[in-house]
Amino acid sequence: MKALVYHGPRELAWEETDDAVVGPGDVRIAVKAVGICGSDVHGYLGLTGRRTPPMIMGHEFSGVIDAVGEKVTRWHVGDRVTVQPAQFCGKCEFCKKGLTNLCGSKRFYGAMDCNGAMAEHISVPEHLVYRLPDPVDFASGAMIEAAAVAYRGVKNxxxxxxxxxxxxxxxxxxxxxxxxxxxxxxxxxxxxxxxxxxxxxxxxxxxxxxxxxxxxxxxxxxxxxxxxxxxxxxxxxxxxxxxxxxxxxxxxxxxxxxxxxxxxxxxxxxxxxxxxxxxxxxxTYIYSHEEFGEVLELVGNGGISFAPVISLQAKMSEGARWFAQLADSPGDLIKVILIPE
Structure with missing residues (x-):
């Protein structure tokens, strides 16, 4: 598959890489929209130490399931979905209280060495997946993660x-x-x-x-x-x-x-x-798994419009250009959404 690969500070390349492997409990998603987060831009500049090259960034995303693992029971090929990107253990004291955002064992898609969604495909465990309500388009689906961060902040x-x-x-x-x-x-x-x-x-x-x-x-x-x-x-x-x-x-x-x-x-x-x-x-730090779902429901019911926030949609293959612009001269740009060819 093709992916936008981070090779080091200010080095991004749209190139061929290994396809996403589908484990028994995983679903593979054909990515339809992925947002460039401010943390991605900081990672692109090498300022955070939270991007270990070579790796694929992108934790705000949505798409369509195009393959399922043999043990998957909840999802089918063709389902429109978004993903809560913080993997949690489910066993620690915080997870047991529903505070999955504080899990000490969590891994985050698109951070450190955990490949994210700036690619044609990504595979994730089925329990991290949420169905996109019919009124929610893919660009809005890619905004749920950021909305969940804001939601927990207001809740707190x-x-x-x-x-x-x-x-x-x-x-x-x-x-x-x-x-x-x-x-x-x-x-x-x-x-x-x-x-x-x-x-x-x-x-x-x-x-x-x-x-x-x-x-x-x-x-x-x-x-x-x-x-x-x-x-x-x-x-x-x-x-x-x-x-x-x-x-x-x-x-x-x-x-x-x-x-x-x-x-x-x-x-x-x-x-x-x-x-x-x-x-x-x-x-306040990111969101719990449950809060991610609460925000999705809120958006599905028309409670939030992302139109004033999404500045433009651009081809994922041109992602390096938009990372550079967001880093050096963002102007009036707020959120840039990358989409497939």
Whole structure:
């Protein structure tokens, strides 16, 4: 089969490689759509140490089953599916509690040396597979993984009903957080980003107020709108010091900041402010297997539209070009979806 193979920093090649092997409990999927995640771009640049060449990236994907293993009972050739890409053991203390995202033995498709879906085919265990509802196209099916990340982040923020919510970062995850926060009853949603184009997308996803720190006094805007108190909840979707600090600075006393962003290994934050104002800082990591299914159901029922997030669809064979552009000059691009020839 053909695949987009990562050979090292800035080295991607569309080339012939071994076909995906179908084990007894596996299904093979003909990939129809796969998203380029920000973590894939960081891996492409060699910044994370989470891509071991040669390997195939891609963990946001959907497709059609074209082969099944002899022990597979739930799936058939022709089924339209997406995949929860975090393999979990099912036996550890976290898995037994349903917290499969915290499984210490998990492997992730498209990371380290575990080949992903930027290829013509991928084989996965049948228990990781979810059926695509009829209204959900393949591009949207490839967005379920990112939506699940956002969903868990919002879920970890607690009850949003009638709350003032700040979303920091209007990339893919931040925009999906915005849409889900709107569904969960937030009273007023503020979205902060340095890109006016992304802030325009945020409005389409449900933002009430957009904030650009380059061109406005965002603290003044937020404090005026909240009677000087600050927001009840801040959800950080970038993962660097300035955005982490912003999530604390604009938070009301006793408020909650949820950190999804995972870019920097270390950030500097005002510890005394966290302590003296009794702020709640909570990390959130990917999603559980069950939450992935919950998001798929939400999307299937029309709760989330990905149209403002998907910037374009491009041929998988041209993936190297789009990785380079996303790394060097993304402009207004948010999510690029790769599709077969």
């Amino acid at each position: 923020a607690g009850d949003l009903t009638d709350r003032h919510v700040l979303v920091i970062g209007a990339g893919t995850i931040g925009l999906l957080v915005t849409a889900i926060a709107r569904l969960k009853g937030a009273k007023r949603i503020y979205v902060s980003d340095l890109s006016d184009a992304r802030l325009e997308a945020a409005v389409k996803m449900g933002a009430d107020v957009t904030l650009n720190p380059k061109s406005m006094d965002i603290r003044g805007v937020v404090m005026d709108a909240t009677e000087g108190k600050g927001v009840d909840i801040a959800i950080e979707a970038v993962g660097v010091t300035p955005s982490a600090q912003q999530s604390i600075e604009l938070l009301r006393t006793g408020g909650t900041a949820v950190w999804i962003g995972n870019s920097a290994k270390f950030v500097e934050v005002p510890m005394q402010e966290i302590v003296t104002r009794e702020l709640n800082i909570r990390g």
